[in-house]
Amino acid sequence: MSRADAGADTGSASGEKTKRESFTGTSVKRVEDHRILTGQAEYIHDITPEGCLHMALLRTTHPHAHIESVDTSKAEDHPDCALVLTGEDLVEHYNPMPCGLEGFEEWSLATDKVRFVGEPVAAVVATDRYVAEDIVDLIRVEYDVLEPVVDSIEACDDEIVIHESVGTNVPDGECLEFGDPEGAFEDAAHVVEREYSWGRISGVPLETAGVVATYDPDHDEFDVDCNIQLHTLVDDTIYETLGYPPEKVRVNVPADIGGSFGTKIAIHRYCSLASMASQHLDGTPVKFVEDRVENLQGGDMHCTDRKYRVKLALDDDGTVRGLDTWFVDDFGAFPRYPVNQALKPLSVVSGAYDIRDVRYDYDLVLTNKTSQTAYRGFGVPPHLYALEMAMDEAARELDIDPTALRHKNLVQPDQMPYTIASHNVYDSGDYPEALDHIQDIVDEKEVCEGGLLDPAVVEAKREEGKYRGVSYTLLIEPGVSGSDWTDRQRSDRDALKVRDRDEVAELPEHLRAEVRDDGTIQAWLAADSSGQGHQTIVAQLLADELEILPSDIDTGYLDSVTAPTVYGSAASRMAVMLSGAAKGLGEKLKGNLRQLGAQEWGIDMDDVVYRDGGVERADGSDRLTLADLADIDGGISDPKTRVSYDYQHPVTELPEFDEALRNKFPVYPTAAFAANAPIVEVDTQTGQVEILKFYSLRDCGTQLNPDIVEGQAQGGLAQGIGAALLEEFGYDESGQPQAVTFFDYLLPSVKNIPPLELHHTETPSPFTATGAKGTGEGGMIDGPAAIASSINAALEPLGIVADEIPATPDRLRRKVREAQE
Incomplete structure (x- = not known):
């Protein structure tokens, strides 16, 4: 079914385009979830x-x-x-x-x-x-x-x-x-x-x-x-x-x-x-x-x-x-x-x-x-x-408010895109505004009568030996890693100093698709998935490109022999790389289909337009659906209804990254960010830390699917909480591992994941096809530092710093004892 059949505003008979509904940017339900929730998903164990x-x-x-x-x-x-x-x-x-x-x-x-x-x-x-x-x-x-x-x-x-x-x-x-x-x-x-x-x-x-x-x-x-x-x-x-x-x-x-x-x-x-x-x-x-x-x-x-x-x-x-x-x-x-x-x-x-x-x-x-x-x-x-x-310890030493110290040193919005000292480039963002915004939210909701940070409540809790605090931090999630830099440690590093930009070789992202007999689309990814929702994202992106419904697109995966070598699903890459691949694939397929239509009608290709899951003569006198085109194309040795596309990494066209690329320094062209404010309570009698509520303002550029973005953030923060407070593979002095069951390797659960209040802004990336930024690693990247900084804020009266992660009860209790001696 085309989007026009579904009732979308898709254009006039004269061929003049009007604004179309876009699936990209909406919370289309994940196609993966049905098979997972109904037990139909097949795992290696099966x-x-x-x-x-x-x-x-x-x-x-x-x-x-x-x-x-x-x-x-x-x-x-x-x-x-x-x-x-x-x-x-x-x-x-x-x-x-x-x-x-x-x-x-x-x-x-x-x-x-x-x-x-x-x-x-x-x-x-x-x-x-x-x-x-x-x-x-x-x-x-x-x-x-x-x-x-x-x-x-x-x-x-x-x-x-x-x-x-x-x-x-x-x-x-x-x-x-x-x-x-x-x-x-x-x-x-x-x-x-x-x-x-x-x-x-x-x-x-x-x-x-x-x-x-x-x-x-x-x-x-x-x-x-x-x-x-x-x-x-x-x-x-x-x-x-x-x-x-x-x-x-x-x-x-x-x-x-x-x-x-x-x-x-x-x-x-x-x-x-x-x-x-x-x-x-x-x-x-x-x-x-x-x-x-x-x-x-x-x-x-x-x-x-x-x-x-x-x-x-x-x-x-x-x-x-x-x-x-x-x-x-x-x-x-x-x-x-x-x-x-x-x-x-x-x-x-x-x-x-x-x-x-x-x-x-x-x-x-x-x-x-x-x-x-x-x-x-x-x-x-x-x-x-x-x-x-x-930064927290510097603020203490200089007797400056930690938030003020951070604010003073933030990259400013008029510096964007901002080249950092090590030659990577932050693409976009207003860091001071984000930090101010999350602080305003907490001030309004919690630093008030009856709030978690009501000064009277904080003082009363402190009398009980429970110290509350919050810190405001802004942390960057680098996204969409290049591939060429990853072998720097196996390279002749002296030779890199005279390396030419033309020697840089980045891996593309590969996507292929074909029009099936019934007019639906079968797409294939070269990259495997780890649960990020790639099939849903591909369906959304291709639906917009081909002007059909996401439900008319199925996405599968290629094996290592059939697929070319791609970097794949790591380093917060896939949303950005799939955006470019889907756009390129869609344009290539539409061009092929227009060519098929021109051949069928015996007219010039310029007189054929693609619209709503089919091709039409520019004068509106005839139309071929995707199913018609698949039938026309059937049996041809080089079918026009089957295409593949390799989307090149965005930095290959951006001279801003030349210095990093030549020297094999890490190249990540998107900089998602989070302004965090976890409110913590530390029981100085036990060393136990409770996160009472976690406020976060997050920006990953254009959100391709807000539900998926929200899920990534919540899951990442859960892992960040585990890293900050619970998880550790310890070894004793004899080299024996001390965490070989879940009795010893402690994972976060519903018992210790606090209420998460997540806010989102969108600062599109100028470097990517849709303005999206990588967001698959956020939460785990920004959560631990934010939590540790809030512990520092809570225990500032005792002069304690969370200088070991995880900040376990025994470690914090030991620090409290030392501070009180």
Whole structure:
């Protein structure tokens, strides 16, 4: 059905266009939700081919040890055992897994040494998972136990080296200077220097990692059904491990994968092992799904674990002249792909502040812990947290109101687009107005009689030992990452200084579609989804381009062989990239359809117009619907009703980003932002923090679907609350993980998610096709810093700063005791 058939105002018979209703920008219901809510969605857990066998893994309980021997004889004698694989088998037939840095060799099963608790040592394939787990217990491994490296600062001393062949626990690091930071600190009236700690967390998706792999011996190729994220970008981690070309390893990802948030980018170990097992079993399908303990303990899905030192150079009036950050990033046992999360904070290096002289220094450190991978925000949340803590402490030292200090240093609207010191560009926004607006809302609703911040109530609560406070922060969410910069750490950095702009190679976003016989549209995405609503967004965007209804558009997903390599659904990219791809695809398809109409009528193409899901003669004398055009096009070897389009990354046409692109600095052309005001209450008797209400003003440019934007914000803030107050993968001094169940790894729930009052403004981006900005990582990026800053505001009378994340009750209670001594 065309939009005209549905009653929309679509134009006159003379061909003069009038204003059309747009689906983009409206809260079209997510097409994904019906199958999910009715139980029709198919996950990897649901896929079990006929004759499928099941794999289980033997994981080490030692954080650091040489493997002396592996005895699999009793396991192989078990009547239900189909296969046992060890590291020795892999070395004989396959390759080590690709690593984030050169010089490392990591096998899917440990070979000579184990380096973290939970590292797989052997794989067993049996008739079902329960039997496979029992058989795993029959394998005997002899270890020579070594002293573990647990503390990231001590690891820098290299007294015990985890990888002898590399020779150091600090395989990567870089000190970058922009402007004149040395001069800024020399001339500063005040220098504030502090240290902060961000604990190891992760996304913990509802569905754990899973794979079903089948080897085809007739064609010597693999089919790998799995829930990996970025399957066309990181499929090399599978096919290179197997030792096959990409066209021989077909990676399929279902439409629904039960969440990822970046954590499933690095599940290639399981995909490779299941594929190897199937090959050894002559093509029998092999399935593996993590259990929750495996996921938390050794699932290759932990994320940022940092210790910061931050210095600010300030004038007497609070103007920030210089910023100097140094951090140690604990990557665990291997510098697993992607390592560039140590660099992404450069995209927002000075936050929302106008600071021109900056030093950015980091050390990537290895310890005997589970390896890091990506998680929502990808290294930005701890950076903004540390910066905002330093701003709070600078305000105290200079005796300036923290909000006034922030306001004084904000980038001004007349500076937009604003090139930050590290050469990324903020596209648009009025930061001072946003900060004022959220403060006005809280003042009106809460700093009043009966409000949460009623001065009388605050004083009475303080008498009970409960301290209330709020802080007003504005934080940036960088969006729509480029791809070329992501291998900076594997590049010759000296050569980058003379690199030419023409050498930059960005990955596009791919979209294809065809007109079906009934006139509806089938579209395909090259990028996989992690629940963001891509099928809905594509339907909205294409419906507007083709002037039909979203319900007439179905969207599927391409496998890694059929699809070209794209960056995919990460780094808050897809809303912007799909906007451009849908616009380009729609224009290309409409041009083809006009050409078909011109050929059918024997007239010039200029005399054919596209309108309302069909083509018409310009004089209005005849019309062909999409179904008519599909019929005309049927049987043609190069059909005009089937098109594909590659949308190039927007920075490729923007000279503002040339300096960043040439130097492989992080490129993120959209800057969504949030002005936050969480009201907290800290019980000084217990250290417990309660968020009474969370106010937030959010701006992601043009909202393509406000309901989806709202859902992303609420979910992101829930994860931000977890990061700020609850979640942490702790390790004891012996290298044993302390959070391997949900009794220890605490997630936010309805019990501790406060009322969220979210407001939205729209400052369209001048850099994108629809004015949209990336918004998939907000909340997790801006929530923790905002909450910690409000804790600082509440505990300011005691001189306490939340210098450790998560701000757990024991940590805050200890600080209160120290302050009261």
